Amino acid sequence: MYRLTTRTRAGTVTAITVPVFIVVALALPALASRGVMQDLFFILTMLTLAQIWNLLAGYGGLVSVGQQAFVGIGAYAMFAGVILLDWNPVLAIPLGGLAALVLAVPTAFFAFRLQGAYFAVGTWVIAEVTRLLVAQWKALGGGTGTSLPREATSSIMGTDAIRALFGVREAAARDVLAYWLALALVVAVTGGVYWLLRSRLGLALAAVRDNVDAAQSVGVDTGRLRWAVFLIAAAATGLTGALIFLQTARISPGAAFAVTDWIANVIFIVVIGGIGTIEGPILGVLVFFALRSALADCGSWYLMTLGLIAVVVMLFAPKGLWGLIASRSGLHLFPVRRRLTGPKIEGGI
Amino acid sequence: MKSIPPILEWRHDKGTEAPSFARAALSWPERGGAAMIWLDTLVQGALLGGLYALFAAGLSLVFGIMRLVNLAHGDLIILAAYLVLMGVTLLGLSPWIAALVAMPVMFALGWLLQAAVLNRVLGKDILPPLLVTFGLSVALQNGLLELFSADSRRIPAGALEGASLDLGLVTVGIMPLMTFASAIVTIIALNGLFYHTALGRAFRATSDDAVTAGLMGIEPKRIFAVATGIAMVVVTLAALYLGMRANFDPSIGPARLIYAFEAVIIGGLGSLWGTLAGGIIIGVAQTFGAALNPEWQILAGHIAFLTVMLLKPRGLFPRAVD
Numbered sequence: 253m254y255r256l257t258t259r260t261r262a263g264t265v266t267a268i269t270v271p272v273f274i275v276v277a278l279a280l281p282a283l284a285s286r287g288v289m290q291d292l293f294f295i296l297t298m299l300t301l302a303q304i305w306n307l308l309a310g311y312g313g314l315v316s317v318g319q320q321a322f323v324g325i326g327a328y329a330m331f332a333g334v335i336l337l338d339w340n341p342v343l344a345i346p347l348g349g350l351a352a353l354v355l356a357v358p359t360a361f362f363a364f365r366l367q368g369a370y371f372a373v374g375t376w377v378i379a380e381v382t383r384l385l386v387a388q389w390k391a392l393g394g395g396t397g398t399s400l401p402r403e404a405t406s407s408i409m410g411t412d413a414i415r416a417l418f419g420v421r422e423a424a425a426r427d428v429l430a431y432w433l434a435l436a437l438v439v440a441v442t443g444g445v446y447w448l449l450r451s452r453l454g455l456a457l458a459a460v461r462d463n464v465d466a467a468q469s470v471g472v473d474t475g476r477l478r479w480a481v482f483l484i485a486a487a488a489t490g491l492t493g494a495l496i497f498l499q500t501a502r503i504s505p506g507a508a509f510a511v512t513d514w515i516a517n518v519i520f521i522v523v524i525g526g527i528g529t530i531e532g533p534i535l536g537v538l539v540f541f542a543l544r545s546a547l548a549d550c551g552s553w554y555l556m557t558l559g560l561i562a563v564v565v566m567l568f569a570p571k572g573l574w575g576l577i578a579s580r581s582g583l584h585l586f587p588v589r590r591r592l593t594g595p596k597i598e599g600g601i
Numbered sequence: 602m603k604s605i606p607p608i609l610e611w612r613h614d615k616g617t618e619a620p621s622f623a624r625a626a627l628s629w630p631e632r633g634g635a636a637m638i639w640l641d642t643l644v645q646g647a648l649l650g651g652l653y654a655l656f657a658a659g660l661s662l663v664f665g666i667m668r669l670v671n672l673a674h675g676d677l678i679i680l681a682a683y684l685v686l687m688g689v690t691l692l693g694l695s696p697w698i699a700a701l702v703a704m705p706v707m708f709a710l711g712w713l714l715q716a717a718v719l720n721r722v723l724g725k726d727i728l729p730p731l732l733v734t735f736g737l738s739v740a741l742q743n744g745l746l747e748l749f750s751a752d753s754r755r756i757p758a759g760a761l762e763g764a765s766l767d768l769g770l771v772t773v774g775i776m777p778l779m780t781f782a783s784a785i786v787t788i789i790a791l792n793g794l795f796y797h798t799a800l801g802r803a804f805r806a807t808s809d810d811a812v813t814a815g816l817m818g819i820e821p822k823r824i825f826a827v828a829t830g831i832a833m834v835v836v837t838l839a840a841l842y843l844g845m846r847a848n849f850d851p852s853i854g855p856a857r858l859i860y861a862f863e864a865v866i867i868g869g870l871g872s873l874w875g876t877l878a879g880g881i882i883i884g885v886a887q888t889f890g891a892a893l894n895p896e897w898q899i900l901a902g903h904i905a906f907l908t909v910m911l912l913k914p915r916g917l918f919p920r921a922v923d
Contacts, residue, residue, distance in 0.1 A: 559740030
């Protein structure tokens with residue numbers, strides 16, 4: 253009996269250890285300090301953005317340099333929900349995802365007319381246009397930005413329960429809540445990407461990535477596929493943006509649409525870790541955070557180093573650090589490749 | 602005695618009023634001045650387009666020959682501007698001589714960049730070159746920031762800085778005029794190189810089909826290195842004008858890249874005159890946007906680009922096929 257499966261032994265180990273990790277991570281606020289919570293929040297949100305960009309560029313072949321448009325519009329939509337509509341900040345987060353989804357439709361309509369490298373610059377231009385337009389939005393502070401009102405930040409749903417649970421102050425409770433939401437988001441996004449890649453859509457994506465013509469000839473609708481991936485990625489990026497700026501509670505066009513923070517760092521994480529794998533961004537974000545902590549006092553040298561490392565990785569290990577590990581050890585923690593299993597054929601190929 | 606005052610008045614009229622007629626008209630909208638303002642905006646915008654075309658010419662050359670999108674192009678312009686500035690401040694050279702000195706340095710840098718780095722990642726997959734040049738862009742930007750600080754600098758141009766030329770209907774600055782003329786000369790020179798020299802023939806052959814060109818005894822990788830070197834010479838010229846016309850600091854590279862890229866795409870792949878047209882469209886859109894509201898300057902340029910892209914996704918004058 254031969255069966256088509258994606259299951260590997262390492263994959264089974266992952267399936268067992270990941271829930272354990274999640275439970276430990278959920279309980280962590282009871283032990284860890286506020287500084288650790290903030291660091292973890294940063295790591296988790298960057299990992300979310302990296303997984304999304306990896307889905308776009310590594311699997312979907314859509315090298316967007318304009319994801320900061322969706323981070324920014326998501327964050328601004330959340331602020332608009334809180335300040336203009338008087339919503340609870342946590343409930344306003346989905347508004348961020350929705351706004352990003354809405355922005356993604358004209359963006360895709362425009363950018364999909366452009367091929368390859370044109371596409372990259374086209375998305376960048378749209379991000380710039382979005383930033384310049386949002387900077388005209390006087391109700392949300394225009395070019396200088398604004399903060400979440402104190403009434404809103406002090407009444408975020410769930411913080412009272414967290415205060416009672418851990419006996420912490422209001423600001424710390426807000427960090428714990430943001431951390432939990434980031435944890436939920438990263439699990440949902442990573443799990444979602446993993447599920448997507450193992451589904452029919454993932455098979456189609458892999459086919460398109462390897463050979464567009466061959467994929468079309470067996471009935472893959474490449475146009476619809478690109479739309480689907482782009483819209484999903486935009487909505488998830490918008491949610492992440494809203495969450496990031498819920499935690500900072502202060503927004504400005506420069507910060508919300510920052511090229512360095514929301515696309516350069518994200519690209520470096522994916523490239524250094526290993527593009528086109530789920531493990532890559534996870535490894536990449538750890539390397540990124542370690543570098544950032546080590547070079548924190550060195551100002552711009554840190555970004556310069558990061559850029560040069562990305563260039564060196566691209567030149568000598570285009571599959572990133574995880575690619576090196578996987579090719580040496582054959583390890584796949586999140587196996588997506590379909591393999592045929594069954595009895596070995598003696599003397600066969 | 603009675604006839605003198607009118608003559609004096611007449612002379613006075615002819616001598617001082619007439620030359621400033623254009624400016625007088627500008628300040629009196631009821632005398633058709635509004636039209637003059639728009640004409641002035643149009644001319645200033647077109648001249649600004651010359652600067653953008655200079656930014657874009659090097660990018661267009663590299664893009665046309667090897668389909669390489671160099672995301673570090675803007676930061677290389679800023680690097681060249683600092684090189685010229687160092688020539689002026691440290692060596693005491695005039696900006697023009699400093700640029701002449703910087704050109705071979707930038708050529709060597711471009712050649713090396715292409716030979717040592719970019720040639721390794723060129724291929725069917727556009728992702729590696731995009732990511733490598735993106736990494737370079739960030740590294741270069743932050744390296745410049747460490748070396749030269751975030752202070753904005755300017756290349757001193759002496760008497761040229763404020764000089765202007767009265768063309769009757771409009772008054773134009775000497776510097777923008779020289780920029781525009783340089784853009785045209787650069788494009789003529791590059792086109793001459795492209796269509797009338799052996800090197801240009803090799804460029805075109807490699808652009809059309811690198812593999813077949815290789816069979817005919819051309820080494821595409823060496824051709825690519827020379828092309829990037831030449832692009833860096835053009836970049837130095839662009840940097841000279843950028844630095845003399847306005848303040849610059851290490852962070853402004855990416856914005857120049859975007860303007861340059863918009864000009865290239867509007868113009869159409871492989872057409873240098875198209876690139877000039879693209880630069881003029883961006884420049885005119887920006888000055889008109891700024892005339893309406895200073896905050897709209899950059900936005901108007903981008904919107905012009907998006908509009909052209911929606912109407913003509915391959916640009917206005919596409920020559921090469923993607």
